[in-house]
Amino acid sequence: MSPPSPATSTAASDPEHLYHKSLDHDDNARGRPFWLAFVAVSMCTFVSALDFTAVPTALSTITADLRVTGDSIWIVVSYGIASAAILPLSGRFADAFGRKPVLLTAVVLYFVGSIVSGVASNVGTLIVGRTVQGMGGGAMLNLVQIIVADLVPLAERGTYVGMLACVWAVAAGVGALIAGSLARVAEWRLNFYLNLPLAAIAFFLVSFCVRLQRPAGSFGKKLSQLDILGNLIIISGTTLLVVGLTWGGMRYNWTDVHVLATLIPGIVLLGLFFMFECCLSIRPSIPLEAVDMRTTISGYIATFFHGVLTAALFYFLPIYLQTSKGLSALGSGLLLLPAALVVAMLAFVAGTLVKVLQVYRWANMVAGGFSLLGFGLLSTMTADASAAQWVGYQILAAAGLGLGFVATVFPVLAPVPVTHTASALSLFSFTRAFAQTLGVVTGTIILQSQLKSRLPSELNGFFTGHVELAHAAIPLIAGLADPLRRQVRVAFADSLKLVWDVMLGVSALGMLPGVLMREVRMERVTDDRYGLRTGSGSEVQAHAQSSEEKTPLRSAFGAQQTEHSSTSSSDGTPQPQSRPRWGGALWVQLASLLFFIGLFFESISM
Structure with missing residues (x-):
């Protein structure tokens, strides 16, 4: 094991040096090594985001080619489950073994999953491939967030988070367009094969451009840190x-x-x-310090609602366009571009403004307002809606989603000590991925229940057994004669109206976290154990950088705020303040989930 570099050793023993290093390192950390690393992780973001819209856009073609009936939803959901489930573990692996090895492993998993998905000759093999792909894609997005957090203090991170959100949104728009083009020529497998060279480029860039410190210790000791x-x-x-x-x-x-x-x-x-993480785990994946404050909990709840809405817009809008408006997969992919571009622009604007203003509550409230307006208007769409309506409405909804992509991460991280950033971001990413999966599942179930009662009996006669009606019906609609075709298009629009109604309710609930959260001073320090490698040593045992005591801020809406994250001990190691723990805050997240499930059951009983 190589000894720590002199710079690292000095930093570890001198908290003041650490603090000033974090404030005055722009010339070094924003130089070539930083930008090479940022380009590499941006490529990982692009690769993992492509399939977010590509697979839903091409799903009707995939199901028709593989003769899938009732299991088509699992082509999408398997990715989401695997992506969400792997996130807490990926954060702990990153703390124990270092960021770079875990990110490279994630890229390999995504590569392998894409191969399996591309060669699949039946739905079972495709679901296995999508599961492996989801593990890699979820871990990639999580590690990207963690690495950027290691390199850029939270107070300066807004622009960079906005840039990553732009990359994600552009990839989502490009993915839908490519998927629509390939679906038109019945070459949906190329969606997965296209991931292979892109993942290979990402692997190469991470291997040679991301030069990070990694923690010291034996393999057994590192393994013991896993929950x-x-x-x-x-x-x-x-x-x-x-x-x-x-x-x-x-x-x-x-x-x-x-x-x-x-x-x-x-x-x-x-x-x-x-309960296990609160009371029993020796090395919890989610430390209590990461979830026991009102602002942090509000951020997680806002992230949950944002994830549900994001999945709903990008999954169900193509269904509306392909059924009620009669567009092809290519046409629906092309008409998702306005939403993707608005998400990209608003995410960058929000990140930049948060960095300049050093407050984030306003962005969460404005995001909620745009989402409420956009999904409210979407709920009024009929089969006769004009192009101006379904383009304009999606732009308004996308504006809220773009702001929310950036705004929700700051209340999650601001009250949390920098030593718990990886754990907090892992839970943040889990919440978003799990919510996106629930958004697809619940919306699909609502749509299915409505179509069963609204589709004409002449069309229902084509389907037997447990069939997901939406994607099974799409290939048939163009061949129907009027007035049956008109009846089917109206049935889809009316059925989707209930999906948009439920999302309108979710948007209304999404306004509450912005009201409840507080402005907490954002850190100007990072965890030096995982930063860019500056010397010959590659393994460090340095303490985390000290966290200055947070002082109350006056929020953008006038209320004085009092939440703090940590103070520094004499050796510079962040120590939690002596204040009562709100262990019950963990249950607020579970209560939010149960409330959402209750809203869902109420909707399908209508």
Whole structure:
């Protein structure tokens, strides 16, 4: 093991040096090594975001080619479950083994999953490939956030978070366009093959351009830092909950034993995970300091609602365009570009303004307002809606999503000590990925229940057994004669109206976290254990950089704020302040999830 470099050793022993280093390192950290690393992680973001819209856009073509009936939703959901479930574990791996090895492993998983998905000859193989791909894609996005947090203090991070959100949004728009083009020529497999050279480029860039410190210690010692039991609990709970919801809407009645035997244990296991992390785990994946403050909890709840809305817009708008408006997959992909571009622009604007103003509450409230307006207008769309309506409405909704992409991360991280950044970001990414999966699942179930009663009996006669009606019907609509074709298009528009109504309710709930959160001073320090490598040593045992004591800020809306994250001990190591823990805050997240599920059940009973 190489000894720490002199610069690192000095930093570890001198908290004041650490603090001033974090403030005055622009010439070094923003030089060539930083920008090379940033380009590399941006490429990872681009690769992992491509399939977010590509697969939903081409799903009807995929299901027709593979003759998929009731399992088509799992082509999308398997990716989401794997992506969400791997996130807490990826954060702990990154703390124990370093950021770069975990990111490279994620790229390899994504590469392998893309190969399996591309060569799949049946839906089972495709779902396996999408699961592996989801593990890699989720871990990639998480590690990108963590690495940027290691390199840029939170107070200066807004612009960079906005740039990454731009990359994500552009990739989502390009993915939908490419998928539509390939679906038109029935070459949907190229969507997955296209990932291979891009993932290879990302692997190359990370290998040679990302030069980070990594923690010292033996393999066994690093392995002991992992919260294996906690991660098994959350993986099991996440999977069972989503399986139960999917079965209840697609395959069985809600009172069927198959549904109850998965749905109830899934909810119980998620609650057990929070209890285990609070009370029993020696090295929790989610330290209590990362989730026990009002502002942090508000940020997670805002992230949850934002994830649901993002998935709903980018998944169900193509269905509306391909069914009610009669557009091809290419046409629907092209008409998702306005939303993607608005998300990119507003995310960058929000990040820049947060950096300049050093406050974030306004961005969360404005994001909620745009989402409320956009989804409210989407809920009024009929089969006869004009192009100006469905383009304009999606732009308004996308404006809220773009602001929310950046705004939600700051209340999550501002009150948290920098030593817990990786854990907090892992939970943040998990919340977003899990919410996106729930957004797809719940919206699909609502749409399915509505189509069963609204589609003309002449079309329903084409389907037998457990069939996901939306994507099974899309290839048939163009061949129908009027007035049957007109009736089907109206049925889809009216059925989707309830999906938009539910998302309108979610948008309204998404306004509340912005009201509840407080402005907390954002740190101007980073965790020096994982920063750019500046000397010959590659392994360090340095302390984290000290965190200055936070002082109350006056929010943009006038209320004085009092939350603090940490103070510094004599050796410069961040120490939590002596204040009562709000362990019950963990249960607020579970309560929010249960409330959302209750809203969903209320909608499908209408």
